Amino acid sequence: MAEIITEPLGPGTAVVAVDGEVTFSNVAALDHQITVALAEATNLVVDLTAVTFIDSSGLSTLLTASARAREGGGTVALVVAQDEPPSIFRFRGVDRLLALYPSREAALAALS
Amino acid sequence: MSDPLRSLADAARAVTAAATDEDVLNIVAAAARDVIGARQAAARRGPNGAPHGPRLVAPLVARDGSSLGLLELWDKDGAFTRDDEAIVSALAQMAANAIETLELLNREHAARVEAEETGRRLLLEKQRAEALHRVGQAISRRLELQEIVQLATDAARELTPAQFGAFFYNVISDAGEAYMLYTLSGVERSAFERFPMPRNTDIFAPTFNGEGVVRLDDVLADPRYGHSAPYHGMPEGHLPVRSYLAVPVLTSDGEVVGGLFFGHPEPGMFSAEDEHMVAGIAAQSAIAIENARLYQERTRTAQTLQRALLPPHLPTIEGLELAATYRAAGEGNEVGGDFYDVFGQSDGSFALVVGDVCGKGPQAAAVTALARYTLRAHAVAGLRPSYQLVRLNDALLRQQAPGFVTAALARIDLTPAGVHLELATAGHPLPILARADGTATPIGDVGTPLGIIERPELPEVALALEPGDLLVFYTDGVSEAAAPRLILSEDDLARLVAEKAAEGPRAVVEHLERTAVANAGGNPRDDIACLALRVAAPLRVSQRFAAAPRAAHDVADALAPIAAELGERLAMDVRLLVTELVANAVRHTGVEGGTVAIEVRIAPRTVQLSVYDDGPGFELPERPIANPEGPGGWGLYLVDQCAARWGTERTDRHRVWLELDRG
Structure with a gap:
């Protein structure tokens, strides 16, 4: 089961850290957490470093969040582990639509 | 008194222009009266017109001497003279000529009219005959x-x-x-x-x-018109x-x-x-x-009879994948002579047979029924293929069935130790065996067709099948679809089978039928039957669970035991694709209390996944599936990107299957 922690990080930016697996069975929780965070912050870092598996419903939620942030003039930056990323990030076209970073620092640097 | 000569000249001109006898007679009578000075004159076609008394009469004489009528004058002051007589004769002649000419013209006209009428009638009759002929031709x-x-x-x-x-x-x-x-x-x-x-x-x-x-x-x-409600005649418009x-x-x-x-x-x-x-x-x-x-x-x-002669659907046999196609020759108005069947035998083995009864129509259908049910009847004995074919041979001879039957019959034993095949062929094209390693060859020996002699030669071969091996039976409708222009040899058939073997039995039989139909220019003259089996890889995962939102967890649990065998990366791919297909099934099943079932088979070179659901299935999108641009549509895109082959199938449930290549 995914564990989700949201922390504010300075004005206008929040971090959502996700742990475990994201599937169509539990994606609603992530979706809710992101919606809440985006109500407060313009930019969002979603840290997926501790995520071991994510299916297309998780991907869909991240793409929707990204589009919503763009509407508010912000960005959603994703942090994805370098050594063993969830297999969905290996597919052609996924990286084209999402901003992927190897670390939380790199993501924050890109936002500032 | 008018100038007599001028009057005569006028009359001569007038009669040539006259349209009828009557006009002619009137003209000459008037001219005679004027020229001669009589108060009464008459010209007529018959005699006896004038009253009694002195008169001058001249006959209207035709060229052949017959009488056409009379010109008469009377009531003149003084007697008629010789000159009067000459003038009346001349006028009478003039009238006779004119009348004869008119009659001639009339006869000519009538003849022309009649000729035209005849022509028209003939033309109409010809058109009618042609129309009747056209309708008549439609009958033939x-x-x-x-x-x-x-x-x-x-x-x-x-x-x-x-x-x-x-x-x-x-x-x-x-x-x-x-x-x-x-x-x-x-x-x-x-x-x-x-x-x-x-x-x-x-x-x-x-x-x-x-x-x-x-x-x-x-x-x-008409008195019958206009009595019926609601229109009382023709409706408005x-x-x-x-x-x-x-x-x-x-x-x-x-x-x-x-x-x-x-x-x-x-x-x-x-x-x-x-x-x-x-x-x-x-x-x-x-x-x-x-x-x-x-x-x-x-x-x-x-078509009804044909349906009765083929199994309505192939049986489900654990460890075997089966597919068959059948296409009757022509426009589907004749029962074909090809048949196939798959059935279990009392010893736990399975019999697969493809046969061809020579001939078509009701006689062939009767022999086909005899063949199929004789073979099924002997299933209780669990005989070797050659013995079974001998039984069929006996039945055909006993029945004095017309013509003969060719057949290829296999007995498949699925044992924990492996899959064992025995095959006998009776005058039938040799089945093709495509091995899991990609090679394909015809197997068996051609024996004697059945129903001809008492002791047919029915050589039998036996061999072991491995997971992924695919065996295809077919009839000569495939190999000889374009005969005599093009006959496919058994090696040609082996090549065709090899092209599609990796995609499984359904792809192979459809490939063979499509090729045969194309070779025959779209209209094969003979029936086409194909039956293929593939030895399934060992079933490693088989789970059924509720088509409910928590199903992603069930998928994770079900796949956990094979993760180590597949290796981390392949295991994650397998999990992703199964999760996607199950998510689709949960979303689309639409049946309350519906279930989803997943199956994973691990072959030496591939992993085969199946997801079954109770839903109506879905229309396969065009492939390759385009990279989605938004949040939706990723599920099937991932499947299409990752699977070496995939597709859907409707059996008793909706099935999506896919294969991942290992290594």
């Missing part, structure tokens, strides 16, 4: 009912004065319901579409009851019919097939000849319609 060709009635309606309208025509006819649906259709000629369909079908009104009844022809000079004036001709179309046993109806906006257009003409066309088209119906009936019977 196998035209569709619709084409026949259109042809008849057009022909009849063109050859009568009809301005528009219609053919209302009864048809019987496959479900046995009778209804009425119509075809039109000389008028757009839109002109009729608003109106209901004609009913048994006083005007229509004699036609629809088959009582006889109705020919009316003016339908509006109907074509303006005055002249009316309706002919019933009756089959040979007196059944009313329909009626031919013709109309014209003017009264009095249809003659007795038109009536005969249309009656002729009606008789011809009745035969054509009967033929078309018999043909349809034969097609239906053949």
